[in-house]
Amino acid sequence: MRKFDDDVLKDKHHIHMIGIGGSGMYPLAQILKAKGYHITGSDNNETDTLKAVRAMGIEVFLGQRAENIKGADLIIHTAAIMQDNPELIAAKASGVPVLERSDLLGIVTSWYKNAVCVSGTHGKTTVTSMITQILKQGGMDITAYIGGKLPIIGGSGCVGTSDTMVCEACEFVDHFLKLSPDIAVVLNVDADHLDYFKTLDNVIASFNKFCSLAGRIIANGDDENTRKAISGLDKETVTFGNSEENDWYPKNVSRVNGLLTEFDIYHKGELFTHARLHIPGIHNVLNAVAAAAAAYMSGADADMISAGLDSFRGAKRRFEKYGEVNGITVCDDYGHHPAELEATLRAAADMGFNKVWAVFQPFTFSRTALLLDDFIRVLSIPDRCIITAIMGSREKNTYNIYDKDIGEKVPGAVWFEEQEHDANFELCAEYAAEHAQSGDLILTMGCGDVNKCAWLILDKLKAKYKQ
Template sequence: MDKQNLLDGVKTIHFIGIGGSGMCPLAEILFNEGYKITGSDMAESDTLERIRSYGIPVTMGHYPENVEGADLIVYTAAVKLDNPELVAAKHLGIPAVERCIMLGEVTRKYNRSIAVSGTHGKTTTTSMLTQLLTMADYDPTAIIGGKLPFLGSNSRIGKSDIIVCEACEYVDTFLHLNPAISIILNIDEDHLDYFGTLDRIIESFHKFAQQTTSLLIVNGDDANTLKAIKDIECRAITFGFGEKNDYRAVITNEGVMDEFDIIKGNIKLTTVKLKVPGKHNVMNALAAAVACFELGVSARDIANGLGEFTGAHRRFEILGTEGGITVADDFAHHPTELRATLTAAMEMGYKNVWAVFQPHTYSRTAMLLDDFADALSIPDHTVLSEILAVRETNTYNIYSKDLADKIKGCVWFETFEEITDFVVNSVKPGDLIITLGGGNVYMCANMIYDRLKQKYAE
């Protein structure tokens, strides 16, 4: 099907898995544009409550009759081809497209579409950019991979011609986009189960850069990123710490709040005080700031917006402090992300940092085992859960014990209950506990925090 004509003649769109974090914002945008939307899902969630608040009908469970009357079906990547609604759509001759294709279609409706790509930092940077543009009255539409506390949601419907979205490289998803502005934060070895080699990842980013129509904003300190944009005709500007970059950050104060100047050429544009820790977040903030400068946002609005940013959901998210013990949760699931987050945690002045990590996929754990061991040796104490399989079977014959054996003093447990018992009985006032991983390890953070509240209430 020609993606340019995807919505021609379409009045009713049915979403399979409408409660998904990537699906819900698309349904909202299309509903706002006047399309009739229906949806189905398998589990209740906050996003479903939001969808229903518009009067959009949602069916719990997937049934063939759910697709009747639809002109187009949108489904998530998690939906299997034998899903009864997909099978029914095929039987009835109703066209069905994956979410990433619909995202491309929706973003093409906006003259100033901004796609945030990179192996690490997409959600934080997209969140920062959305908050900056909203606070500066640029009224953007936004699709974010995590909940932004500032919005209380992972999406925003604006009335301007600006849309901000994440561009994920996994299975070349971002090649369905044709952004006006693309940000490339970094390129690292990840999703090797799909790409196989780093060169293929760089090649995929090269294609993505070629599809950008107006401006590339790229990490000038990252050799892989510079390789990816080689021979690209689109205008490119660089950001980073290095002096050769078009825009650079000069850190003037490190600590719980990082303070840095944004310099362009020899001119200081503004000073930013960040509430989210770590050099990686200085880079994320700089990338968001550059996009805003290029859109005409004032230096004052940029400094104010970044100064008010308190983080995105599951990005060094502080759950609270009980008995002098702080509990935080973070999405880091790749060695580079772990290294950045744990280095920042170690510099925050806690007596001991306890990292509770849930390895995410057998392939990633096996292929980057030594890198994981190196990153997880940073904190004072490391605790592992079993590996979360996600979409894989363990053909790699890899177990958490293999990783634990490479980290001094590391322990591992099969269940979150066992981890909670061990951690709560071991921590002391002045310590930080941070759960890390791309799966459901945040549940363990909640269990630990609840147990600490109970312990100190007694």
Template sequence: MENNDILSKVKKIHFIGIGGSGMCPIAEILLHKGYELSGSDNAESDTLARIRSYGIPVSMGQRAENIKDAELVVFSAAIKDDNPELVAARQKGIPTVERSVMLGMVTRHFPNTIAVSGTHGKTTTTAMITQVLLEAGLDPSAIIGGKLPLIGGNGRVGKSDTIVCEACEFVDTFLQLNPAISIILNIDNDHLDYFGTVENAIRSFHQFCKQTTGTIIVNGDNANALKAVEGITNARIVTYGFAPSNDYCAADIQPTFRAREQFTVLKKGEKAADISLSVPGKHNIYNALAAFAIGDLMGIDAQQIAKSLHAFTGVHRRFELLGEFGGVTVADDFAHHPTEITATLTAAKEMGFSSVWAVFQPHTYSRTYLLFNDFVKALKIADHVVLSEILAVRETNIYNIYAKDLAEKIPGCVWFKTFEEISDYVIKNAKDGDLILTLGGGDIYKCANMIVEKYKKLGK
């Protein structure tokens, strides 16, 4: 990759969209490595406030003059080609790199890069691993897709040679990485607008495995993930899962009530530790097993790992409990793919609520159209379903698909155009002992906040 040595030749770096959750931690690491940074963004945010607290100058709005005397410009995937700062940089001959390329360059400064890949669970597992390593005194750097309460943000700069980061498969961004340790949590039929088929996705994960130098920790219960490691000889393969044949196995899984998953970890058939999680769902047992394997691989005492996994209370927008109002619990979750929705709603149904309300914002026309029947099946798990309009993200509606099409296939389902209407409807109809759970990868969290505010105004 021709960009590999660029960091050794520059001092001043400008970030377009520096407040983004994926940009902020990279900026922090580069700042601590002695680079002079500047940035721009279009909206105020917690991450932007954090960037400013380091004394990094940030311009609001994007204009050609913001790049000033930058020697390298970093931009996020959301930045369009006609962005005035990007155009100005290219006209001046200033090198420009997309965020995932910069992530690859940054991680190559860390001999022990731990990269967490998979269709679902990357953010939670990356956060779990960060907590395990940090509380064991290993001082890792981290780049996480959501806010980890322990560190008060979505990234940190450590003094060790270890960095933990997410490795996203979308448009093959994870192929910018050469990790020492890789994790494959699962491979599912997502991002088909890019991959076309699951087989193509598996091929990309296989290439990711070929770029791993030390160990690949793979979900041994996931057939697609196992296909991705077939024929891999450049790294050691370690498996985890519920099946006893895995190197790390979850045994004696206890029935759950209100967000407590309890199980025993067996390592090569021998008991390693009893685990009690503070986050709900069988999917989080898988995430915890992956984190346990990493901790064990790095020589952390099994009881210390168990303690950290118990202390882990989740990540922002991952089954995030927002409060209880007049007996009604309100929570928010990032789930936007049928597999994630199934896992989250199944966990919710096992938590002892009278009934579960799924308030879902479909995310992209292509995903809604291509996985239509899977969405219907997943959402039917809830007792009541309320839909918003489909969030377009980067697409136009060439599929002629609408929220009402989903609603027609789900018994009792209703849909509304605005969050205002949705919040009024659920507050009017939710009963004591119910859970209202907002779901989606877009801005449905605003609807959750609206519901909370309305309950507060009602004095609940």
């Protein structure tokens, strides 16, 4: 895995960013702008993020064309940009250095003495957001790079003047091996992205390489695969988990109501602080403990950590409530791997709703095919399940896998033969709005654009009940 160094930025003045409206590009644009670079960018669709980019004084071209790169002496693009994109083709033909977003992120993390890089198959965005909330609210002028939007910073990133950077570290095609972590946080290690990694052992080996790059490690001591991933490394290691054998662990956990959970955080056998968490699920208690450990190692005290967790209301698209109509609650969650779905659905089942509806959008044909049995198992947890058409994203359906392959084996599941995206969402939303009753929860789930279906459901419920 090639890592770029600062030399690629030497004597560069004008940096152009293809796909600048992406959640991963926005914080990089903020950082580069603050460093004094002249930034331009392009994207295909008008979004709130693009408005925020323009508010920084950055020129943005709507539509991707060859002429957009004029004058740039460094060009950055996202992995989502296809190779036949005319702007990317022009960039590669220009003789100007061209980097993928993760290459630039790797360079940026090397600029900070305390780069806290949060990895794991599940929970990265939540824990990165929690750490950011704690440190930012506590008065530390940090830089942050998050895979989702966090209200306290008004987006997916922020740039500060201190030596601390909090960064989400994604294992997708080994992107996190380009980073320069000072603290590597490993929340869990599970079988995912098997179209690339092929086997769980390869996933574990990749996390091992990531941890070898760090000075210190914070690892889930209760997770067998995480223990394998950090084995053989001569690094200062701090563990967290539910068991008291770990350095950090929760005790006296009690759910006050559906969204509020109270618990004590213990550090090395002693009470560290009392915590209140306003997002559901026991898995988020463990996420909070991991965030507490990382924040503490970054200079936060117990009061800062307690206050930050108490004010945290989740990142966008992490069990986010979109609205309530006639007693029917509509929420959205980014979970897309069976382990994430299971944690969220079990948390939802414990919240006291009459029925829990899951509207699930499978993401990528490879993940759906390779983890099919697990998807069938966890999607049997909710009372009712609606399966949307699979969002292929970067893939073609060489697996010959469809929504019906899940739906036929999930008791009572509903899916629709219409595979065209908008029409499929329309049918799913109509069914949910027509059949859900007062006291039910409708939870749209997936890392694609299924949140659009949540808004559709809300609109249909409002029309139905004339609200």
